[in-house]
Amino acid sequence: MLFDPRPKSNRSELFGRDRELELLHANVDVPLIIITGVRRVGKTSLLSVFLNEVSVPNVMIDLRDLRTNYGLRDLYGLISKAFSSRLEKLYEVLRSISGIRVEGFEVEIKWRGRGSLTLSSLFDALNRRRIIVAFDEAQKLRGPRSQEFLNALAHAYDYDRNVTFILTGSEAGLLYGFLGIDKQSSPLYGRYYYDLRLERFDKNTSLEFLRTGFKELGIRIENEVLEIAVEEFDGIPGWLTFFGNEYFRGNKDIARVKELAINIALEELQNIVKERGRRYALVLKGIAEGITTWSGLRRYLEEKEGTTISSSILYNVVRNLEDMSIIRNYQFLDPVYREAALRI
Numbered sequence: 001m002l003f004d005p006r007p008k009s010n011r012s013e014l015f016g017r018d019r020e021l022e023l024l025h026a027n028v029d030v031p032l033i034i035i036t037g038v039r040r041v042g043k044t045s046l047l048s049v050f051l052n053e054v055s056v057p058n059v060m061i062d063l064r065d066l067r068t069n070y071g072l073r074d075l076y077g078l079i080s081k082a083f084s085s086r087l088e089k090l091y092e093v094l095r096s097i098s099g100i101r102v103e104g105f106e107v108e109i110k111w112r113g114r115g116s117l118t119l120s121s122l123f124d125a126l127n128r129r130r131i132i133v134a135f136d137e138a139q140k141l142r143g144p145r146s147q148e149f150l151n152a153l154a155h156a157y158d159y160d161r162n163v164t165f166i167l168t169g170s171e172a173g174l175l176y177g178f179l180g181i182d183k184q185s186s187p188l189y190g191r192y193y194y195d196l197r198l199e200r201f202d203k204n205t206s207l208e209f210l211r212t213g214f215k216e217l218g219i220r221i222e223n224e225v226l227e228i229a230v231e232e233f234d235g236i237p238g239w240l241t242f243f244g245n246e247y248f249r250g251n252k253d254i255a256r257v258k259e260l261a262i263n264i265a266l267e268e269l270q271n272i273v274k275e276r277g278r279r280y281a282l283v284l285k286g287i288a289e290g291i292t293t294w295s296g297l298r299r300y301l302e303e304k305e306g307t308t309i310s311s312s313i314l315y316n317v318v319r320n321l322e323d324m325s326i327i328r329n330y331q332f333l334d335p336v337y338r339e340a341a342l343r344i
């Protein structure tokens with residue numbers, strides 16, 4: 001079902017991404033593939049559909065819930081969960097790795113002490129057979145363990161020819177910055193990777209997506225309503241799906257659906273402010289109110305706070321919001337977030 005709010009895992013449910021799927025198939029032998037795109041554009045869906053249909057055995061590690069200052073135990077917890085869900089296909093390989101134990105339907109990984117498994121030795125061991133290892137929301141790997149992960153990835157890139165890595169990230173700037181492929185100091189410096197930037201749907205594709213979804217559900221809906229929805233949600237598949245699903249469940253007032261979406265976005269923005277500080281709220285609000293220059297923003301903040309603001313601090317706030325794919329050139333990348341920021 002097109003309007004199912006969960007990430008899709010079958011091609012038949014994935015709308016308008018045949019080209020991207022073919023590109024992934026064509027590049028499956030590249031050691032490193034990076035998929036970026038704004039929140040809700042369909043990265044996880046694209047990745048899951050691809051992994052589901054590609055003939056190479058694979059595993060996807062979902063890093064969404066990895067906490068900021070994660071430790072090895074947290075990371076290995078997510079890796080073991082991912083392996084457990086693929087046990088049927090990977091049993092033989094996993095069984096032979098020292099530091100890993102298969103207990104019933106679950107995989108246990110020794111993360112500390114004698115005989116513990118390092119990331120490098122894990123990748124080396126997986127390399128005995130052809131495999132794809134995918135990390136969803138890989139910018140979450142930033143933190144005190146960065147170096148260890150990057151070293152292991154670079155080592156595997158150079159020596160483990162059977163392993164293809166796929167990394168996705170909704171915070172593109174953070175992900176590229178973390179990998180540091182253009183930074184001489186990074187272990188991954190200069191490595192070639194296949195870069196797939198997933199774009200939102202254009203207007204026609206968005207309309208077609210909604211029409212197809214409603215038709216599938218046997219719901220008749222005015223063209224005019226579809227046009228408004230496409231306008232409001234700007235071709236972002238996740239919001240279009242959200243709208244379709246709400247409408248299907250009886251919430252036919254598009255203004256109310258929009259309200260719900262704004263509240264979801266607002267909660268995300270509030271989390272950023274909680275984590276990074278009140279100035280983020282002011283910068284977001286200023287940009288949402290239409291300020292499009294750095295000096296305008298500075299004046300706005302200085303007025304609101306009643307203090308002068310150091311230029312490096314403001315520069316950092318703006319750059320971080322860009323790296324998190326929330327704004328670019330003083331514009332919101334998603335109109336729903338702009339509305340949310342007005343209320344922050």
Ligand SMILES: Nc1ncnc2c1ncn2[C@@H]1O[C@H](COP(=O)(O)OP(=O)(O)OP(=O)(O)O)[C@@H](O)[C@H]1O
Pocket residue numbers: 002004005006007008013014015016017037038039040041042043044045046170237238239241242
């Ligand atoms: N091409 C598509 N066809 C059908 N549904 C889609 C498509 N792309 C995304 N969706 C739907 O949109 C929502 C968001 O998709 P998904 O979780 O794959 O995006 P994402 O980019 O991984 O989002 P996030 O940044 O939140 O991780 C889900 O409900 C998914 O089912």
Ligand SMILES: [Mg+2]
Pocket residue numbers: 043044045136
């Ligand atoms: Mg995702």
